[in-house]
Amino acid sequence: MPSSRFSGSYSSPKVDVAIDMGNPYLNLTLDGFLKIGAVAATRVAAEETYHCLRAGNFSKNKMEHSLKKMCKEAAYWGTIAGVYVGMEYGMERVRGTRDWKNAMLGGAITGALISAATDNGKDKVVLSAISGAAIATAAEFLSYLT
Structure with missing residues (x-):
């Protein structure tokens, strides 16, 4: 009896930011800040778009409010991620193991x-x-x- 199989793989695109601060510790910290900050800003943008579409209200004030909220959330979550990545890398360097x-x-x-x-x-x-x-x-x- 004939049989068939389907085999494949999926990989999401990888986005890397290459900003060299001259120190691997700073490079990882900045990378964590930028990546998680971008995720937070994107989340806020999606939420605000949904609220605008649901209300049917687009205005300059609403857009300015959304942009400020995006920046605030990006800075907050980016800071937390940067501190965490820096601390984890610091622990790796101090302990000498990963x-x-x-x-x-x-x-x-x-x-x-x-x-x-x-x-x-x-x-x-x-x-x-x-x-x-x-x-x-x-x-x-x-x-x-x-």
């Missing part, structure tokens, strides 16, 4: 720094460090699966 523990420590330090910078109490800083470590570790483990 494993999931770097992600965990980088996530914990990033969570604590971001929370402390927003003037939260001690308990919130600790909880943010735990959350950052958990999210970063989970993301690292998921990357091993693919």
